Each structure stands twice: as C-alpha cells, then as structure tokens.
Amino acid sequence: MEKIIDENEVEQVKLLAAINDDHEGAIVELSEPMHPEDFASMLRASIAHWRKQGKRGVWIKVPIELVNLVEAAVKEGFWYHHAEPKYLMLIYWIPEGTHTLPANASHRVGIGAFVMNEKREVLVVQEKNGILRGKGVWKFPTGTVDEGEDICAAAVREVKEETDIDAEFVEVLAFRQSHGEFFDKSDLCFICLLQPLSFDIQKQESEIDAAQWMPLDEYRAQPFVQKSEPLKYFFDLCLAKIDNKYSGFSPVPNTSNIPDEKGYLYVNSRYLSPPVRSGYHLPA
Amino acid sequence: MEKIIDENEVEQVKLLAAINDDHEGAIVELSEPMHPEDFASMLRASIAHWRKQGKRGVWIKVPIELVNLVEAAVKEGFWYHHAEPKYLMLIYWIPEGTHTLPANASHRVGIGAFVMNEKREVLVVQEKNGILRGKGVWKFPTGTVDEGEDICAAAVREVKEETDIDAEFVEVLAFRQSHGEFFDKSDLCFICLLQPLSFDIQKQESEIDAAQWMPLDEYRAQPFVQKSEPLKYFFDLCLAKIDNKYSGFSPVPNTSNIPDEKGYLYVNSRYLSPPVRSGYHLPA
Numbered sequence: 265m266e267k268i269i270d271e272n273e274v275e276q277v278k279l280l281a282a283i284n285d286d287h288e289g290a291i292v293e294l295s296e297p298m299h300p301e302d303f304a305s306m307l308r309a310s311i312a313h314w315r316k317q318g319k320r321g322v323w324i325k326v327p328i329e330l331v332n333l334v335e336a337a338v339k340e341g342f343w344y345h346h347a348e349p350k351y352l353m354l355i356y357w358i359p360e361g362t363h364t365l366p367a368n369a370s371h372r373v374g375i376g377a378f379v380m381n382e383k384r385e386v387l388v389v390q391e392k393n394g395i396l397r398g399k400g401v402w403k404f405p406t407g408t409v410d411e412g413e414d415i416c417a418a419a420v421r422e423v424k425e426e427t428d429i430d431a432e433f434v435e436v437l438a439f440r441q442s443h444g445e446f447f448d449k450s451d452l453c454f455i456c457l458l459q460p461l462s463f464d465i466q467k468q469e470s471e472i473d474a475a476q477w478m479p480l481d482e483y484r485a486q487p488f489v490q491k492s493e494p495l496k497y498f499f500d501l502c503l504a505k506i507d508n509k510y511s512g513f514s515p516v517p518n519t520s521n522i523p524d525e526k527g528y529l530y531v532n533s534r535y536l537s538p539p540v541r542s543g544y545h546l547p548a
Numbered sequence: 549m550e551k552i553i554d555e556n557e558v559e560q561v562k563l564l565a566a567i568n569d570d571h572e573g574a575i576v577e578l579s580e581p582m583h584p585e586d587f588a589s590m591l592r593a594s595i596a597h598w599r600k601q602g603k604r605g606v607w608i609k610v611p612i613e614l615v616n617l618v619e620a621a622v623k624e625g626f627w628y629h630h631a632e633p634k635y636l637m638l639i640y641w642i643p644e645g646t647h648t649l650p651a652n653a654s655h656r657v658g659i660g661a662f663v664m665n666e667k668r669e670v671l672v673v674q675e676k677n678g679i680l681r682g683k684g685v686w687k688f689p690t691g692t693v694d695e696g697e698d699i700c701a702a703a704v705r706e707v708k709e710e711t712d713i714d715a716e717f718v719e720v721l722a723f724r725q726s727h728g729e730f731f732d733k734s735d736l737c738f739i740c741l742l743q744p745l746s747f748d749i750q751k752q753e754s755e756i757d758a759a760q761w762m763p764l765d766e767y768r769a770q771p772f773v774q775k776s777e778p779l780k781y782f783f784d785l786c787l788a789k790i791d792n793k794y795s796g797f798s799p800v801p802n803t804s805n806i807p808d809e810k811g812y813l814y815v816n817s818r819y820l821s822p823p824v825r826s827g828y829h830l831p832a
Contacts, residue, residue, distance in 0.1 A: 286678075287677065287678065287679075328627060328628060331622045334618055334619070335615045335616050335618070335619070338612060338615045343612060343633045343634070344612060344631035344632060344633055344634070344635070344636055345631070345633070346630065346631055346632075346731075347628035347629070347630055347631035347636060347637075347652075348628060348630075348652065348732070349627050349628055349629070350627070350628070351628070352631060352636065353631075353731075364677055364755075366656075366692075366730060367692055367694070368631075368632065368653070368656075369652070369653040369654055369655055370653055370655070370656060370657060370692075370693065370694060371653055371654070371655045371656070371657050371695070371736070372650075372652075372653050372654060372655070373654060373655050373736070393571070393648055394570075394571065395570050408650075408654075409654065409655075409734075410651070410654065411732050411733050411734050412728065412732060412734055413734070414725060415725055438797065438813060438814060438815040438816070439797070439813075439814050440802070440812070440813050440814070441698060441699055441811045441812055441814070442802075442810060442811040443695075443696045443810065443811055446650060446653070447630075447637075448632070448695050448696060449653045449695050450657075450695050450696055450697070450811075452655070452657070452736065493803050494802060494813055497800075497815075501815060501819075504819060509819060510816060510819045511795070511816055512816060513722065513723070513797070518724070518777060518778060519777055526726060526727065527724060527725045527726040527727055527734075528724070528725055529722060529723075529724050529778055529782075530722060530723050530724070530725070531721075531722040531781075531785060532794060532795055532796060532816070534795070535785075535788060535793060535794045535795075
C-alpha cells in the first residue's frame with residue numbers, strides 16, 4: 265500500500281493497493297485483517313484518488329474471513345456484484361450516470377447424455393436425491409457443467425461418475441434454454457450423444473439408486489417421459505441420429521493462440537472439411 | 549415468527565420464519581432490521597430446531613440493506629452461495645458430510661449476430677467501450693443474454709439496440725464455450741443468423757461509435773478477423789449457410805404445460821416435421 269498526502273489534509277492517509285483493469289477500472293483484493301473504521305477511511309481516500317485518476321469501475325474482492333469489512337464498503341456506496349463460497353465481490357461506479365460494468369454469470373449449464381449399447385438399449389439411472397427420488401423414474405445420466413469445464417468433458421465425466429461406463433463424446437444433438445428454475449437465473453441443458461467404450465455398469469453410491477441398460481421402447485413408454493414434450497422430442501432426435509437421419513454439433517478444439525479463445529467451437533460437422541467423426545459405430 | 553420453548557432453557561427464543569424447499573431444506577428471507585446479536589441467537593435456535601426436523605440445507609437471503617447481519621451468519625458457519633446487486637444468499641448444511649446444494653450460475657451467455665442485406669453486405673459496428681475502443685475494428689453486433697431472456701430474443705434485441713435494424717431470428721449457426729475471461733466463470737457465445745426486416749441504420753449513441761453495412765470481403769480482410777480462428781471459422785459458416793450449404797439449430801417454442809419447461813428447444817431444423825423456416829430470403 266502506498267501513502268499519499270491529500271492537499272487538504274495534513275495527516276497521511278493510506279490507500280488501498282489496486283491493480284488496473286482494461287476498462288479504466290481498479291481492482292482491489294483484500295487479504296489483511298483490519299479494523300472496519302480504518303478500512304472505511306482508506307476506502308474514502310482511495311475513491312478520491314481513483315476519481316482524480318479518471319477511474320470508472322472499482323472492484324473489491326473480500327474473502328469470507330474479512331466479512332467484517334463488507335458493511336463498511338456498502339455504507340460507502342458499494343453494492344454486490346457476485347459471490348462464491350469463499351469471497352464476495354463488491355463494485356462501485358465513480359462517474360456520473362449508469363454503470364457499464366459486466367453482468368454476473370446468468371446461466372447454469374447442464375448436460376443429458378444419450379448412450380446406447382449394441383442391443384439398442386439406452387443407459388439410464390434412478391437418482392437418490394432431488395424431486396425424482398423414490399419415484400422409480402429411469403432417466404439419462406445428467407449433471408452440471410462446472411465453471412471452467414468443457415461441455416463435452418462434463419458429459420463424459422457424468423456418465424463415468426454415475427455408471428462407471430467409459431464413453432466418447434460424439435455430438436451435441438440439441439439444447440434447451442429455460443428460466444426460473446433456480447432463483448432468477450436461466451438454465452441451458454445440452455443433449456449429448458456419447459458412444460460407449462465399456463458396458464459393465466457400476467452405479468455411483470452417493471447419488472444413484474440404480475442404473476441399467478434399458479430397451480428404447482421401455483424408456484420412452486414411461487409416464488415421466490410421455491408427459492414431457494422436451495424429453496420425447498429429444499429422445500426422438502437421438503433415435504434419428506442413431507439411424508443417421510439427424511446431424512447435431514460436434515466439438516472442434518479451438519486452435520487459436522490467444523488464451524481467451526481456448527475451449528471448443530460446436531458446429532454442424534456434416535459440413536466440416538476435414539470431416540469430424542460424427543457417426544455412431546458400435547462394436548459388432 | 550413462531551415462539552418455542554427449548555427443553556433446556558426457561559427463556560423463550562424466537563425462531564426465524566422459514567419456508568420449506570423440495571430438498572428437505574429451509575429458506576429464510578430476511579426483511580426486518582434487527583440487532584446482529586438478536587439475529588445470532590435466533591439463528592442458533594432455528595438451526596437447532598431445523599436439525600430436529602431433519603432439515604438439510606438452509607438458505608438465508610439477506611437484502612443489502614441488512615448487510616450488518618451478514619457477519620453474524622458467517623460466524624455461525626454460513627458461507628456465500630451467490631449475490632446479486634441487492635442481496636446476498638448465504639447457505640448452511642446441517643447433516644454430517646459433504647453438502648449436495650446446487651452450484652451457483654457458472655456461465656455468462658452472449659450472442660453475435662450475422663445480418664446480411666440484399667447487396668451481400670454484413671451489418672457491423674464499432675464499439676465505444678471495451679478493449680476494441682478506438683481501434684477501428686468492425687464487428688458483428690454482440691451482446692449479453694440477460695438472465696430470464698431467450699437467446700433468440702436477445703439477438704433480435706441487441707441488433708435493434710445497436711443499429712435500429714429490425715430483424716427476424718433464423719438459426720443458431722454454432723456456439724463457442726470459453727473459460728477464464730471473467731473471474732473463474734465460463735462463457736458461451738451463440739453465433740446467430742438473423743434476417744433483416746429494415747435497412748436504415750441508426751447507431752446507438754451510448755455504446756456504438758459507428759455502424760454500417762460492409763462488403764463481406766472487407767469484413768473478413770480485417771487483421772482483427774484474420775488473427776482470430778473462431779471469427780474466421782464462424783464467418784465462413786455464415787457464408788455457407790447463406791448459400792444453403794450449412795444447417796444450424798432453429799428455436800422451437802416448448803409447448804409443454806409445465807412452467808419450468810417453458811423456453812425454447814434448439815434443434816437442427818433440416819430434420820423437423822413440419823419444417824421450421826431456416827432459409828435466408830432477402831427482398832429482391
């Protein structure tokens with residue numbers, strides 16, 4: 265932390281250590297305990313300093329151990345941007361007018377995995393927790409795509425975790441966007457086709473009550489599926505794909521050298537040159 | 549708030565008013581100011597009560613006006629789940645072992661809009677803010693999909709806001725997932741094809757420096773595009789689509805009666821029956 269002498273004050277006021285962002289903003293990461301009143305004075309002095317510098321947005325990351333400093337920042341006009349288990353991110357906007365700070369993450373992302381064996385049976389599970397618990401419903405393995413995780417990797421991981429089946433990712437067949445299931449956030453669910461590489465099921469103890477390979481007709485005949493337009497719709501797309509009458513999006517690793525551009529592009533592989541593997545080939 | 553008499557205490561302790569969720573959890577929404585010490589006693593009594601009831605997860609929504617109560621909850625073992633500008637959501641897990649509470653929203657979602665006129669010129673803008681400011685780069689209109697907003701609606705809205713062009717959504721041509729641009733969160737960007745319904749550009753004053761219809765070759769020849777594998781890739785998919793050599797995903801409104809299932813499914817429309825409009829038809 266640097267010290268400055270304000271023109272109008274005789275006493276020295278410490279400033280908060282900040283780094284600059286690409287948008288004329290300042291980012292402060294608190295790590296040392298301090299008294300809330302000392303923090304409030306430093307914050308006031310720092311805002312005056314940043315204002316002179318022409319700064320716009322101010323971000324303060326407060327680890328949960330320093331929760332006693334949050335109230336002081338809110339009293340100085342900061343508000344919440346986002347929070348994770350171990351920290352709270354506060355923001356402040358110095359100029360007049362509406363802020364142009366980026367929005368918080370808005371979507372949860374999930375996958376549903378269609379995996380079929382050589383007998384045209386689909387891999388299904390019964391969940392131990394949640395609203396389907398104890399209802400005898402057989403469903404595709406599903407799960408959450410973690411932050412920082414590729415959709416294609418999440419599908420392979422969830423199938424492995426829930427059933428111990430090794431599988432290779434083939435395509436995103438379709439996706440669904442829905443709203444309001446989780447506070448004010450929205451959900452994106454990607455329906456993924458995976459090719460099994462092993463066939464012996466070992467169910468996950470913690471989350472899965474039962475797992476099996478199930479005849480396609482039996483899956484589709486379940487009242488739970490029959491009552492859900494999206495489930496019927498997606499299942500029929502899976503069957504069309506298996507019969508080579510449908511084409512989804514394949515993941516193409518981004519070959520860019522720019523770190524921000526890593527990850528995958530998902531495109532209709534039927535038009536790719538060189539072609540990406542997109543068929544469903546089961547061992548004879 | 550109800551009152552209970554604890555077996556071991558003579559004094560009456562108020563409990564926090566809570567509603568139940570579908571996962572044996574309790575949800576508390578604070579709204580009345582109180583002293584942090586009173587809140588801490590009520591919280592301790594409430595947790596004891598919920599524990600007897602067999603409750604698992606506890607959620608406490610604290611509006612920013614009651615920021616002075618956050619520290620007390622953290623001291624009782626609560627941690628942060630998520631935050632929005634006006635509130636902080638705290639959670640606590642009563643049973644032994646690892647919690648199974650749902651993760652926070654993990655992705656920001658954006659769109660890039662390809663809009664072409666009858667002269668085969670693409671709609672492009674120069675941005676006033678951000679890293680491209682003042683660099684003379686012409687790019688597709690882009691923007692953030694708000695929570696609760698459909699991807700197809702966001703694309704139409706952003707084109708209208710930035711250029712005043714009315715347009716109809718046609719298809720999601722491809723999408724990209726990337727990581728680490730925004731703290732630990734991930735990004736999903738959907739490349740959307742829109743059909744223009746009007747052609748006179750009026751640029752947005754607040755965010756856009758300039759907007760125009762630009763010949764396709766001129767767009768692609770920009771060093772900014774040439775240096776970006778995804779941009780070149782996506783642009784070539786747009787051209788293939790225009791020439792009817794590519795097929796993306798069309799939005800299909802979900803006809804389900806279940807509120808949680810509203811929103812859109814996005815599927816390859818080439819295989820839909822009845823067919824969904826997916827061609828690009830410009831006025832002669």
